[in-house]
Amino acid sequence: MSEKVINIEKKDSFFLLTINRPHALNALNSDVFNELEAFFSTFHGDYSVKGVVITGQGQKAFIAGADIKEFASLDAVTGSALSKRGQDVFFMIERFHAPVIAAVNGFALGGGCELAMSCHIRVAGTNARFGQPEVNLGLVPGYGGSQRLIQLIGKGKAIEMLLTTDMIDANESLRLGLVTHVVDSGQEVEKAFDILNKIAAKGPLAVHQCIQLVNAYFDKESNGFEKEYKNFGLTIGSEDAKEGALAFVEKRKPVFKAK
Numbered sequence: 001m002s003e004k005v006i007n008i009e010k011k012d013s014f015f016l017l018t019i020n021r022p023h024a025l026n027a028l029n030s031d032v033f034n035e036l037e038a039f040f041s042t043f044h045g046d047y048s049v050k051g052v053v054i055t056g057q058g059q060k061a062f063i064a065g066a067d068i069k070e071f072a073s074l075d076a077v078t079g080s081a082l083s084k085r086g087q088d089v090f091f092m093i094e095r096f097h098a099p100v101i102a103a104v105n106g107f108a109l110g111g112g113c114e115l116a117m118s119c120h121i122r123v124a125g126t127n128a129r130f131g132q133p134e135v136n137l138g139l140v141p142g143y144g145g146s147q148r149l150i151q152l153i154g155k156g157k158a159i160e161m162l163l164t165t166d167m168i169d170a171n172e173s174l175r176l177g178l179v180t181h182v183v184d185s186g187q188e189v190e191k192a193f194d195i196l197n198k199i200a201a202k203g204p205l206a207v208h209q210c211i212q213l214v215n216a217y218f219d220k221e222s223n224g225f226e227k228e229y230k231n232f233g234l235t236i237g238s239e240d241a242k243e244g245a246l247a248f249v250e251k252r253k254p255v256f257k258a259k
């Protein structure tokens with residue numbers, strides 16, 4: 001059996017996942033994908049899990065990309081399959097019922113930037129560096145980067161980053177909207193848990209459905225407005241919504257049960 005490449009720590013109703021391949025700057029090899037898939041398929045829909053933080057081991061890199069050393073034997077068919085597999089696992093992150101936050105400590109390049117972008121929220125340390133360097137290798141991004149980068153920072157800046165491969169630092173990524181917080185290097189995980197703690201007090205079904213609605217905006221098969229009125233109906237018919245309204249009237253904090 002292969003050695004574990006992700007440290008998984010349970011912290012109350014949250015999990016901290018640390019990609020643990022520091023000798024390769026936490027590059028994403030097939031073992032990392034297997035472990036991410038196992039984690040997100042096990043816990044998807046388990047409302048006792050109220051959030052996940054993903055970070056990289058050490059202070060040099062969040063994730064320096066896909067593991068380039070696995071590329072040597074790939075051809076058009078196997079390469080396309082590897083890309084599809086990565087996309088599928090990142091969709092599992094993007095569609096997770098509870099918020100997933102990337103705590104970006106150092107380099108987030110190629111697949112690392114793509115993993116961060118599949119998370120719902122990104123927090124950067126001051127040493128974070130984001131980039132999509134695939135064209136340096138004669139490749140295009142394979143794990144959704146060509147699409148999510150445009151979603152997050154717009155076409156003009158995205159195409160420049162993709163073609164020049166210039167990295168952007170934490171402050172530039174904040175200015176562009178790629179991350180929503182910059183904190184002192186080493187404080188990313190703590191900041192991510194602060195955000196999760198805030199969200200954990202909200203209605204869990206409503207949180208899940210907000211995530212679905214935001215995703216629907218970018219899903220060409222979905223009508224986000226139609227989904228919104230349907231989800232509004234689902235949430236307002238829930239026990240949690242009754243509890244939310246009652247708690248408001250009784251001037252107390254609601255106790256949500258994800259029902």
Ligand code: CAA
Binds near residue numbers: 065066067086112145
């Ligand atoms: N895959 C495999 N190993 C990697 C790696 C990667 N993506 N990135 C770094 N490493 C390894 C290096 O080979 C090196 O290992 P050895 O000590 O065994 O030689 C170790 O990590 C440390 O790296 P460096 O010595 O290169 O460290 P540095 O400080 O000089 O440079 C860096 C840091 C600028 C991040 C540089 O490592 C780098 O450019 N890495 C590659 C980044 C990249 O191109 N990422 C995109 C990958 S392709 C992709 O992700 C495609 C996709 O979308 C699917």
